[in-house]
Amino acid sequence: MKIDMRKIIVLILGLGLSVLAFGQNPDAPVNWHLKDQASDQLQGVSVEKSYTELLSGKEKREVVVAILDSGVDIYHEDLKGAIWVNENEISGNGIDDDKNGYIDDVNGWSFIGGAEGDVEFDNLEFTRIFIDLNKKFVGKTEKTIDKKNKKEFERYLVFKKQFDDRLSEAEAAYNEFMQVYMAYEQAQALMQELTRKGNPTIEEISNVETSNEMEEAFKGFVLEVKTTGAESQLEEGKAHFENTLKYMYNLDFDSRHIVGDNYADTSEKNYGNNNVKGPESTHGTHVAGIVSALRDNGIGAQGINDSNVKIMSVRVVPNGDERDKDVANAIRYAADNGADIINMSFGKSYSPQKSVVDEAVAYASSKGVLLIHAAGNSSKNIDNKDN
Structure with a gap:
């Protein structure tokens, strides 16, 4: 896969890792979900309040x-x-x-x-329905099918278009993500080269002196990933996009023989x-x-x-x-x-x-x-x- 470096640099400089970050509030107290909106000013489910006011003394x-x-x-x-x-x-x-x-x-x-x-792993239910329809109608036209199957054939055409569109979207999402993933691999390799370390620390990367815009962007990219703990998210994202294509939209995959x-x-x-x-x-x-x-x-x-x-x-x-x-x-x-x-x-x-x-x-x-x-x-x- 060829990487568009200009696109990646713009992405890194302009967006950082916001696409990977989860919206967490670092100031939220532990177990906030058990609290009460009225007494704790937290939109929890009032578990603690239930224990003290509703369930106290009950068998x-x-x-x-x-x-x-x-x-x-x-x-x-x-x-x-x-x-x-x-x-x-x-x-x-x-x-x-x-x-x-x-x-x-x-x-x-x-x-x-x-x-x-x-x-x-398994397919999506949408895919399984399309598999059954595709077996019956692939290669056929409205002129070559029995009239009794016309309604089902029309449903097949709707599903085929949706499947083709979904598959194209999944492939595009995979390719776009892999641009970022492979850019991070290149950025890591560059930091290893500049620090002369196989696994440089955050401090060692921070001290790297860069000589051009690309090196500075890659340095910032690696630091952002490492300081936010997003490396695991990159790996999870890669697995997600790969599995979507390998299993969820794969017309040839059938897990049922295992069962x-x-x-x-x-x-x-x-x-x-x-x-x-x-x-x-x-x-x-x-x-x-x-x-x-x-x-x-x-x-x-x-x-x-x-x-x-x-x-x-x-x-x-x-x-x-x-x-x-x-x-x-x-x-x-x-x-x-x-x-x-x-x-x-x-x-x-x-x-x-x-x-x-x-x-x-x-x-x-x-x-x-x-x-x-x-x-x-x-x-x-x-x-x-x-x-």
Whole structure:
């Protein structure tokens, strides 16, 4: 990939690393989210106030919260004692002791794993729909299709245009990001050359004497990245843009062989494995921590409740879009195995097997389970069609 150095220098001088920085307030107190707007002047959820004014003296009971997510690190030091245990299952004996259809489900279950391993990446649901339509209509025209397929063909054309546009945007975003990423690599190499050090410190880079505008821009670039801790964000950004093209919009990628189920059979329930952590559990562990991270160990943020809440991990969300069949089965699993609350911090634009999920929601509700789902995370008007 050829780098447009003039463009990069303008970007570095004009924008710095604002595109990489997260909007954090360094003056915000730790655990501000637990505070109260009226008494603390912080827009938290009034947890501390609830403990002192609403819950004081009231009898406690254990509440099981099922986290339907990417997985939960059940060995995390901030979740000690907070993980649900299936008392009717004997760990590691390869037997379905409690006869619930899931072998060794001691702390929950994963519906995106199998004997071959665990699903980490998947397509977007939009891509999966287009794959099915493309198999049926690729290379065909309105004149060559049956009249009975006209409406579906028109939908295919809409999806094809959207897919082509999305793929082009993803490729452009990747190329633009890689310009910055590769420029940083060059800037690092230059600082190594000027300092004669393989891994120069911030102080050593600060003392570098530059001889032209490019060297000064690269020096400032490296200092900004290192002092703000943005190196990890650059690596995460690279992985994000690469994975978007490699998996999310890849028409040839199919993760389902790992699971080994009959994907077309939405009534199938007993598949998956008991790896409730999975290959990447950052998001699910974060969500579990909000609910039940230890409140008195001085590590990280405090949870809402750490004394009588147990986290049941049900793995259902890959890096990509979750599948309706898995979501429905995860809801039923949680409801059947004692969850009082089901938390679902995920979402997507298309839900082709929505009825299966709706049936599972109704089933869990009939058992008295409270279901909580994210309202959205994309600033989109979901009153529009195709949502």
